[in-house]
Amino acid sequence: MTIFDGVLILIALVLAGWALTPKARNNAWWQATVTPLASIIGSGFLVVAPLLAAVAGSLAVVAMLIIVALAFAIGHVIRFNIRHAESLEGTPNGSRNLLLATRISNVSLSVAYVISVAFYIRLLASFALSMTPFANDTIEAALATAILAAIGLIGWAKGLKGLEMVETVSVSIKLSIIVALLVALFVYNFDHGVWSANLPKSDADMLTRLRMLGGMLLVVQGFETSRYLGRSYSADMRARTMLWAQVSSAVIYVLFVALVVPVLIYLPSGAADDTAIIEVSGYVAWILPFMLIFAALMSQLSAGIADTVGAGGLVAEETGNRVPERLAYPALIAFSIALIWLFDIFEVIAIASRTFAFYYMMQTVIGIIVTRKLLTGRKRAAQLIWFSLLAGILALIVIFAIPAE
Numbered sequence: 001m002t003i004f005d006g007v008l009i010l011i012a013l014v015l016a017g018w019a020l021t022p023k024a025r026n027n028a029w030w031q032a033t034v035t036p037l038a039s040i041i042g043s044g045f046l047v048v049a050p051l052l053a054a055v056a057g058s059l060a061v062v063a064m065l066i067i068v069a070l071a072f073a074i075g076h077v078i079r080f081n082i083r084h085a086e087s088l089e090g091t092p093n094g095s096r097n098l099l100l101a102t103r104i105s106n107v108s109l110s111v112a113y114v115i116s117v118a119f120y121i122r123l124l125a126s127f128a129l130s131m132t133p134f135a136n137d138t139i140e141a142a143l144a145t146a147i148l149a150a151i152g153l154i155g156w157a158k159g160l161k162g163l164e165m166v167e168t169v170s171v172s173i174k175l176s177i178i179v180a181l182l183v184a185l186f187v188y189n190f191d192h193g194v195w196s197a198n199l200p201k202s203d204a205d206m207l208t209r210l211r212m213l214g215g216m217l218l219v220v221q222g223f224e225t226s227r228y229l230g231r232s233y234s235a236d237m238r239a240r241t242m243l244w245a246q247v248s249s250a251v252i253y254v255l256f257v258a259l260v261v262p263v264l265i266y267l268p269s270g271a272a273d274d275t276a277i278i279e280v281s282g283y284v285a286w287i288l289p290f291m292l293i294f295a296a297l298m299s300q301l302s303a304g305i306a307d308t309v310g311a312g313g314l315v316a317e318e319t320g321n322r323v324p325e326r327l328a329y330p331a332l333i334a335f336s337i338a339l340i341w342l343f344d345i346f347e348v349i350a351i352a353s354r355t356f357a358f359y360y361m362m363q364t365v366i367g368i369i370v371t372r373k374l375l376t377g378r379k380r381a382a383q384l385i386w387f388s389l390l391a392g393i394l395a396l397i398v399i400f401a402i403p404a405e
Contacts, residue, residue, distance in 0.1 A: 004187070005287035012180040012291065019172035029241060031168070032226070032233045035306045036245040038171045039222025041178070041252065042120065042303030046277045046296055048219050048253065049260045050267055055212045058198055060264075063213055064257045068250045071220040073390055074360050075246050077367045078224055079239040085370045086235060098369045105362035106318050108355050109224070110332075113311035115352035117304050118336035121147050124300030127293065141340050147301075148333050148340075151308055155329025167305040174298035177291045178252060181281070185259035188284045194262045214401035218353045220253065224363070225306055228313030308332060354398055361394035 024030060052060035089102050125144040129135040154166060189195050226242035233241075266280045278296070281288035308329060315328035323331075368387045371380060 001286060004184075005285055008180045008184055008285055008287055008291070011183060012176040015176035015179055016173050019176065020169060024172075025165075025168055028233075029237070029244075032229065032237050032241040033245050034168050034171050035229060035309050036223045036226045036242050037249060038167050038302035039225050039306035039310070040220055040245060040249040041171075041174065042222060042299055042306070045178070045219075045253070045256070045299060046292065048216070049257050049264065049277055051212075051216060051219075052257060053261070053264045053267065055209050055216075058196060058261070060261055061254065061258045063216075064254055067213065067216055067220060068253060070217055070393070071223070072246060072250070074363070074394075075223050075242065077360075077364050077387060077390065078227055079242060080367050081363055081370065082227055082235050082239045082242075084374055085366050086230065088370065088373070095369065095373070098366065098373075101362055101366045101369060103318075105359055105366060106314055108362065109359040110311055110314050110318075112352045112355040112359060113307045113314070114332055114335045115339060115355075117148070117307045117311070117332070118144075118339040119352065120300045120304035120307070121151075121336070122340055124297055124304070127296050127300065144340050145337050148304075148337050151305060152330035152333030155308065155312065155333070156326055167302050167309070170298040170302040170305070174295050174302060177295040177298075178256070180291065181288065181295075182252075182255055182259060184281075184285045184288055185256075185263065189259060189262055192262070195258075196261055208402070211400050211402045214357075214397040215353060217397060217401070218356055220249065221356050222303070222306060224359070225310035225313075228310045228317060230313065230317070354401065357394055357397045357401060361391055361398060364391040364394060 018024060048064070049060065052063050056063040085098070085102070088098060122140065122144045124147065125140040126135070129140055129143065151166075158165070223242050223246050226238040226245070229238055260277070263280050263283055266283050267277075278289050278292045281292055311332045312325040312328040315323050315332065316325045364387050368384060368391070371383045371387060375383060
């Protein structure tokens with residue numbers, strides 16, 4: 001271990017220590033931000049750079065910017081719906097079309113959430129056991145079941161605040177390690193005087209590569225969880241903290257991809273998986289692979305909890321709170337546990353990826369319905385054109401995208 005390794009550990013510890021202080025932990029703004037932020041910077045973070053390098057080669061940063069821009073466009077739609085559609089849903093002012101679109105949207109998202117939670121936690125178990133002699137499907141499924149059961153128990157006993165507490169701790173640790181990673185990559189690039197690399201891109205045709213980029217939209221999925229925290233936070237706070245979560249995560253993703261490109265020359269061909277970036281990070285600093293393994297575990301845990309929180313809020317909203325969030329959490333977890341034992345999660349996640357894109361498309365349809373009802377003049381016409389174009393793009397992703405996760 002070198003002095004530089006020690007500095008990286010110190011950076012991560014100081015940032016995590018600050019984020020876990022009672023003042024930071026109990027801040028309402030941070031509590032409302034942590035759920036969408038945890039879900040956005042989830043399992044896709046460590047795999048995004050190798051995937052983009054494989055698809056776009058040296059233009060990986062440009063590809064990341066395109067994905068982030070599309071995510072921001074969808075986020076704008078959902079923020080519009082938070083501020084305007086929610087007040088119409090379930091009231092005499094809400095049209096039958098609005099209620100139908102909302103119901104279809106919520107059902108599709110609940111399915112995607114149940115699958116993604118199972119995927120995240122099963123991946124966590126695989127990571128945790130990968131360096132041990134106990135790595136096999138049965139033990140991994142058993143460990144994932146235990147973790148999921150614990151999440152369900154905390155949600156039932158402590159409700160949203162209990163899950164947010166666990167989520168805040170895992171997100172704080174994960175973000176502190178990511179900042180240390182970014183510092184290490186910047187120092188590496190500065191020392192070597194190399195800020196880019198000539199990376200080979202996929203031999204696939206342009207259409208196939210575009211389909212792959214469409215599937216990678218799901219890497220930055222998760223901001224929609226703010227839509228279903230309405231029983232704990234105001235519409236304005238949810239919209240603003242969702243924007244903050246998207247902005248901060250976009251900065252992290254773009255910086256990471258830009259800084260890691262020179263290191264990807266060490267990436268073995270075809271190694272675009274969660275462990276690939278961990279292996280090549282050893283060329284930057286000896287301590288980084290160990291820190292990133294820990295960050296990967298925190299990523300899966302926080303993303304799994306974030307989607308559980310979103311799903312619980314969704315069930316409460318759909319049932320008119322006849323099924324409160326505290327009862328919804330263990331019920332949803334039970335479905336996720338069943339998926340782990342009955343299906344191959346890595347195949348089912350492809351369905352979840354397309355389902356998320358379908359959900360975003362339906363949110364855009366809701367935005368169109370509400371725009372037609374509330375807005376007038378040029379603003380109405382411009383937003384209808386923009387939302388319709390976005391709905392068309394998302395429909396193409398649903399049909400043609402090749403999932404990235």
